[in-house]
Amino acid sequence: xxxxxxxxxxxxxxxxxxxxxxxxxxxxxxxxxxxxxxxxxxxxxxxxxxxxxxxxxxxxxxxxxxxxxxxxxxxxxxxxxxxxxxxxxxxxxxxxxxxxxxxxxxxxxxxxxxxxxxxxxxxxxxxxxxxxxxxxxxxxxxxxxxxxxxxxxxxxxxxxxxxxxxxxxxxxxxxxxxxxxxxxxxxxxxxxxxxxxxxxxxxxxxxxxxxxxxxxxxxxxxxxxxxxxxxxxxxxxxxxxxxxxxxxxxxxxxxxxxxxxxxxxxxxxxxxxxxxxxxxxxxxxxxxxxxxxx
Numbered sequence: 077x078x079x080x081x082x083x084x085x086x087x088x089x090x091x092x093x094x095x096x097x098x099x100x101x102x103x104x105x106x107x108x109x110x111x112x113x114x115x116x117x118x119x120x121x122x123x124x125x126x127x128x129x130x131x132x133x134x135x136x137x138x139x140x141x142x143x144x145x146x147x148x149x150x151x152x153x154x155x156x157x158x159x160x161x162x163x164x165x166x167x168x169x170x171x172x173x174x175x176x177x178x179x180x181x182x183x184x185x186x187x188x189x190x191x192x193x194x195x196x197x198x199x200x201x202x203x204x205x206x207x208x209x210x211x212x213x214x215x216x217x218x219x220x221x222x223x224x225x226x227x228x229x230x231x232x233x234x235x236x237x238x239x240x241x242x243x244x245x246x247x248x249x250x251x252x253x254x255x256x257x258x259x260x261x262x263x264x265x266x267x268x269x270x271x272x273x274x275x276x277x278x279x280x281x282x283x284x285x286x287x288x289x290x291x292x293x294x295x296x297x298x299x300x301x302x303x304x305x306x307x308x309x310x311x312x313x314x315x316x317x318x319x320x321x322x323x324x325x326x327x328x329x330x331x332x333x334x335x336x337x338x339x340x341x342x343x344x345x346x347x348x349x350x351x352x353x354x355x356x357x358x359x360x361x362x363x364x365x366x367x368x369x370x
Contacts, residue, residue, distance in 0.1 A: 081158050085136055085165065086129035089349065093226050093258045094128045095121075096356035097251065101234025103363045104250060107315060107370060109239040116187055116237040123179035124230060127202060130172035135206040135213060137165050152272070173199075187237050194233050201225045216281035218266070223259030227251050250313040252304025253321070257355040260297040263290060264348040268341040291336045298328055301355070315366025321358040328354060 083089070098121055106112055140155040140162065150156040155165060177199070184192040201221050205212045212218050231251045235241055266273065266280040267290050273280055282290040302325050308314040331347035338344050 077158075077160055077164070081154065081160060084154050084158075085133050085160070087132040087136075088129070090132070090261070090352075091125065091128060092353055092356055093222075093261065094124055094230055096360055097227055097230040097254050098124060098234050099360055100251070100254065100356075100363060101231035101247075102238055103360070103367060104231065104247065105235045105238035105241070107363070107367050108243070109241055112238045113187075116183060117234070119179050119183055119186075120233060120237050123176040123183070124233075126172045126179075127176035127199070128226075130169045130176065131202040131205055133165060133172070134169050134203075137162065137169060138206040138211065183237060188240065190236050190242060191233065194229055194236070198225055198229055198233075214278040214280070216279070216284055218280060219259040219262045222262045223255040223257075227255030227258045246311075246313050249304060249311065250308045252308065253301035253355060253359060256297045256301030256304070257352050260294055260301075261348055261352050263294050263297065264335060264339070264345060265341075267291065267294070267339045268345050287339065291339070294336070295329075295332060298325070298332060298351070305359075315363065315370055317362045317366040317369060318359060320362045320365075321355070324354045324358045327351075 077085075098117075102112060102117055136154055140153045154160065155162055180191065180195045180199075184195070201212070202225075205218070205221065212221050228248055228251045231254070232242070232244065232247045235243065235247060263281070266278075266282045267287055269278075270280075270282050270287060273283065281293075285293065302322055305314070305318060305321060309316055309319050328351045331351050335344040335347050
């Protein structure tokens with residue numbers, strides 16, 4: 077397996093969806109509680125990244141294993157297309173999961189039982205996303221679980237490991253934009269993969285809504301996320317410079333409109349990935365500015 081094969085297998089280009097919520101949760105802990113536990117934070121970051129890679133690798137593995145389409149297995153899926161050994165891929169998935177779980181046990185001992193509860197929830201969602209008899213990725217609930225788990229739960233765990241605080245509702249509001257942006261990424265992916273998903277028997281939310289309504293939902297997710305920033309700042313959950321991240325709405329809207337005109341994975345989906353990066357980077361940078369100003 078080459079480096080490029082590995083990065084595609086674990087979908088490394090999408091890791092911003094988990095890395096930035098971890099950073100944002102740490103900034104939240106510092107801004108609200110003036111404390112950071114750097115050792116616990118590094119441990120959580122490694123565990124979170126390894127498990128996220130295991131989940132995405134398992135998604136590709138399960139698609140390869142479950143598909144009845146030889147064309148998909150050999151021409152589309154990374155495992156068949158690059159002639160990778162499925163057994164070794166499974167070993168990689170199990171190894172990453174076990175290492176992540178081991179770090180999680182250490183974090184539980186160091187930081188307390190809430191890490192265990194939130195970690196087990198994340199592990200359950202991660203496994204259920206592509207594994208089990210009814211994978212989440214093949215249902216209408218993928219967008220909710222991806223946005224909620226990566227946008228909110230990762231942020232909340234980062235707050236806890238740094239400050240041993242659980243401001244659940246406050247973090248839920250503060251993380252509204254990342255939640256919506258991550259959900260939008262998966263929704264756009266499902267819109268672009270609609271025809272392929274029919275072949276793979278994936279009944280995502282696009283299957284029930286149709287492409288036109290799903291595209292309306294895509295625009296609505298971004299709009300809701302930016303509104304959540306205003307609400308969070310107005311309630312002093314985020315520092316006021318975070319309002320500057322609203323400037324990202326202009327290029328995000330432009331990219332989304334271009335994607336909506338031609339929702340093709342190989343041509344315009346990269347614009348939705350750009351949206352996610354712009355949103356997460358702008359929110360992180362403005363949060364840092366807010367911390368410095370404060």
